[in-house]
């Protein structure tokens with residue numbers, strides 16, 4: 001533990017005074033004092049209207065007892081004060097006192113029903129945010145250094161919000177609990193009851209007059225700070241992978257800080273499509289290459305390498321053919337294993353009018369296989385046609401449920417008799 005030289009005990013919370021004992025009290029005296037106070041202030045032992053107040057008192061005496069009953073913790077407190085128990089300052093983190101644990105130790109399980117109302121979480125919330133990464137970056141892996149502005153517990157007052165030697169006053173708005181019940185509208189006519197931190201005392205349960213507040217944080221108990229952080233994205237990371245910076249979320253007094261989490265959002269790529277560790281890309285070949293083979297670099301990989309394909313003569317590549325290149329997909333996070341690369345053949349046909357002379361056409365006709373045999377019919381009609389028609393328009397607006405092309409232009413048409421899946 002790296003407990004810095006902290007303030008002396010009388011500068012912050014006086015645990016001995018809370019339990020009403022002297023600094024030289026024996027462990028037995030401390031136990032007796034706690035027992036008496038705990039019974040007196042136990043939230044289950046008081047009328048409903050006093051419950052909030054007594055819960056706060058109970059929490060305070062329990063925290064004091066939790067530290068003073070432990071020889072090691074008591075020594076730490078005597079030397080460094082409450083700072084020794086502040087996890088944000090490297091303390092062992094006595095913030096997580098479990099009332100029920102103490103209760104069962106003191107009074108046996110019978111009384112461990114817990115205080116009325118929900119308990120305060122001991123960890124500040126995690127912060128989750130998307131982080132956009134290109135496929136190239138995911139292929140190679142990436143380290144990002146950035147300056148994060150975060151909320152930290154005020155170092156001047158160690159999160160009390162008060163100047164030195166100021167005695168705490170119980171917050172009168174929340175009755176010292178540090179939180180309030182509030183109603184929040186979550187939808188039309190839908191209201192949920194929630195417990196929110198008290199804004200009067202910033203959730204501390206104690207309130208200080210303006211002149212008593214800490215100068216640095218102005219009583220807010222926390223300040224903004226810029227911290228240099230580093231984000232490491234392992235190669236081969238996937239969409240929605242989470243990168244967790246432990247304890248780097250905003251700090252909240254009396255809580256262990258939550259994690260700062262980035263989840264990866266893979267940006268779409270112009271050339272490659274990814275599924276799992278496999279990649280696919282279009283393989284554009286010319287008509288002559290599709291017919292007579294080729295040997296060339298067909299595309300640049302995500303690390304800039306050229307991918308060379310040798311396709312021999314005698315094998316024709318047809319549109320939609322798929323070539324699989326093993327081990328040229330995305331790298332796995334560990335080891336040298338990689339996924340596969342699927343190349344989907346697209347044949348680029350020549351432009352209109354690429355040859356014009358009759359002799360060239362004749363040469364081509366001689367070279368290529370002949371047309372199919374003629375179709376015999378009794379009657380033949382010569383028809384007109386449009387070029388570049390859209391197959392998506394086939395069957396549109398004709399009420400046939402088999403029509404699935406285009407977009408639904410009018411959702412109101414989907415009444416009875418509209419598109420539906422039924423088996424008969």
Ligand SMILES: [Zn+2]
Pocket residue numbers: 154155156157158159160161162214215216217218219221222
């Ligand atoms: Zn402060």
Ligand SMILES: [Zn+2]
Pocket residue numbers: 171172173174175176177178179198199200201202203204205206
């Ligand atoms: Zn309050």
